[in-house]
Amino acid sequence: MQRTIKWGLIAGIAMLSVSCSNFLDERSTTRLDESQVYEDVNLVETSLKGVYAKWKFIRTDEQGLIMMMGTDEIQQGAFQMKSDPQKGGLDRFDGNLNSTLNHVANQWNIRWPMINEAAKIIKGLGAGTLTPASREAKLVGEASFIRGFLDFQMAMYWGEIPIIDLDRSAELGFRRQPLKDVWAFIIADLQRATLYCPETNDPGRATAGAAWMMLGKAYMSAPVETGLRDFSKAASCFEKMMGEYTLVPYKDLWDYTRPNTREAVLEFQFSPVYPNNNRLQFQIGSRAVQAYFGDGCYYAGYDKVVPTKYAYSSVDSGGIWEKGDLRRYESIRYDFTYYGVTPTLDPIKWEDLGDDFDELLPHIKKYEDFRTDKHAEEKINNMWNSGKNIPVLRLADARLCYAECLNEMGRTGDAVTVVNEVRARAWGGTLPEDKKWVASSQDAFRTAILDERMRELFAEDWRRIDLIRTGKFVEYVKARNEWTKRAGNIKDFHTLFPIPDTEMKLNDDITPADQNPGY
Template sequence: MKRNIKWSLMAASVMFLASCKNFLNEESITKLGEDKVYSDIGLVETSLKGIYANWKNVRTDEQGLIMMMGTDETQQGAFQMKSDAIKGGLDRYDANLNSTVNHIANQWNIRWPLVNESAKIIRGLESGNPAAGTKEGGLYGEACFVRGFVDLQLAMYWGEIPIRDMKRETELGFRRQPLKDVWAFIIDDLTKAATFCPKTNQPGRATSGAGWAMLGKAYMSAPESTGLRDFAKAQECFEKMMADYSLVPYKDLWDFNKPNTAEAILEFQFSPVYPNNNKIQFQIGSRAVQSYFGDGCYYSGYDKLVPTQYAYETVANGGIWEDGDLRKEESIRYDFTYYGETPTLDRISWEDLGPNHDELKPHVKKYEDFRVDKHHEMRISNMWNSGKNIPVLRLADIKLCYAECLNEAGKTNDAILVVNEVRKRAWGGTLPDDKSWKAMSKEEFRTKIMDERMRELFAEDWRRIDLIRTGKFIELVKARNKWAKESGKIQPFNTIFPIPDTELKLNGDIGPEDQNPGYN
């Protein structure tokens, strides 16, 4: 508990010390001079722990949902769309989605301190020529992993980004760099992470397995225009780490009594005790349930993020779910009956949403935490304190990525065998013959694997990246996201976000002329 508080306060200090003038140039995590901080292995360890604590903010509270809005998998609830037109732009893709949206600026701003502090650690440790297998080498690999992981997200969401290489700071400044250079930098970081990170580590910290997994994802995700997309290299990366992990029963992944399973490659560590709670349920639960049963019901909330119809319906009704798939009930809540009583919409009828009422339609279930229910022995009685671990990387994700690589190599039959391993788990260990994937074309596999990734990884924050890297973002969001479909405004340029207006004003190396096309 004391350690959790310590590192949470450390995380807060990172954000506090970040310059309001330029988030790319915030102060160090301590007030000591950088030469002292990054030459002292103990202080480097302290700095890195602060980075990890701060990194969890990306998946905490409403901040953890923003990048899941506006996809074909999840969208904002109807009342949220009606009451907040600005944030509604994240699903409607209308004129409200512009450079002044605070929600986008926040996503940009919470990531750059992580990149910047990691860059300082990397520079400091490089001066001592760290070796793999040493304490210094392990810390170096972890810092490379964080910078590489976060840069990958930034590049997927915003395109060209600054490169924070302290050795070349005079040369690079804080300018956006060409995509080829950005992705080469990401690949280099993740190569070092795979090489230098320890084989095993404390829960919540990077390992060489995590490094190989993300390096494989980087090779799959690099834009084709960079010439760096390479499914063969991605396949090799995955083959170096998959044997170190194993699939577990799907329900175990969401059991708060079983954190960091044999399938987990990296999980953000949370608990239902402040300040280490993640507050996710406070955002994704049902408002109808909250109005009926109060905060003490563990699946109460405010409908900030709900499944699209495609993500919660059966195949027969135009959705993804097949009969017998155990992932369906683990991922999505369909029944809101609470201790024998079923809530109604009566107490929120004032919302006047008409046919758009979705407070008792299916909701995200994966992050529900019964420990905060008023009937649990902990007596926390407030879904605001939800605190289950949140998966970042796990084996099933990597197996499905690996299958994509095999398919791209023309080994579709081998790819099918890998997918069926994941599907076998989804049917409790025995995959019915009619649910087993059979021979298909490479193109058919490409289509079907996207549905399989949604079934397996629903609401785990990979969908936007999956849609972008496969070139399916506009097509599938337009067809399946209720609000984007109704608006009809989504355009190809919406595949990436606008550079925040605050960055354009505060960063002397990025001006209005550098804005992503289509935005003002």
């Protein structure tokens, strides 16, 4: 009982640490009385909907960008680095990246109430024998998917984490558990999700296809030392779901008039109307554009994050983009001309950034929402209301993961064929001969696929995980992130984040002695 109360307290404090006041005003699903929830499946459904709402909230506003910072794909804008040295530690990897950094603590804290609530649903409805396709089974499947997905992220970002299994709470407590146990738990959750998640579901909710895809990702991402990394099993998972989805023209993925395309495995649902807007454009747009044209220009913003030079440059300039790749101009904005007028830096030269002004260098484009523009018929007139859906899982990602697995299984030729199928879409459906991948060594494929994943999945929140699971995080970030390169601080231990100081103070089972090495 004390442990349950303690975890409830930790979850409650976690909720209080979230920056958005609207999230604070919501009634926490962790406070529902368990006996009441499990007496009525309708209340379980309500509880699960609350978990989904809070889960998609992770991807909104500045907090939706934190895990993209400090990679070889995305870095913080120059003015942000100058004006917020603490958060700058996420790219400089200096002493500001420590256990007291609120931005890291928030990422830890916002996930635990959802994991805890999913655990209650699984225990409450999964105690007896579940009938496949029953409403109870569906809810258990979705809760298992959510817990598995969030634990997957937590384990990738922090390594050893607590396991929230209410059937074993007395045994496990709230200690960090061995990696092998953590990943076995994640895999078991996602396996259960493949059994009970429905084949189809309301937009924004988990399906069997999403469960199979995440199970595949878990098998290929589990640390080698756990003994659970298995590319053959991962490939089998992707094979079970890919046939249910179809690649669509790349531009359709970012067209707000075409949400939840046939390629979407899971999308978070948003709209340009508060409180269901995601507010991303406010963070990723250009402050030079804002100063010149005002909030009513749909690609204005405040440069919280920008692409690295490697991520926006062409191959002949040391970057990733090949001539003719349609994904480039759907992903990244290079031209800031607005109704015939090209902005300058004049209104913001007071920032005094020397040669570091990046407000008119390339910016993230994928999440721009014209409905917020002052010329749009919606008359919203403020980029803060941006509300495009955000892709979480989609077919092209699954196919590229599948290709990686084939390469690791010694089937590099088959892997090349799969990659070319994805690349064909990037050239309008017909891949030029000189752009087709040809058979290469297994190691050369490993290098090339990471560039291809950046082209396909730029700014979709997978890059940090891709670099960690492939062991390339420190090498690539040090070479390609401008602020990391200048600072020269990044070390191997920075692959994981520090356990927040607040967690060590509130949780008797995690002490400073349990901190990740190096912090």
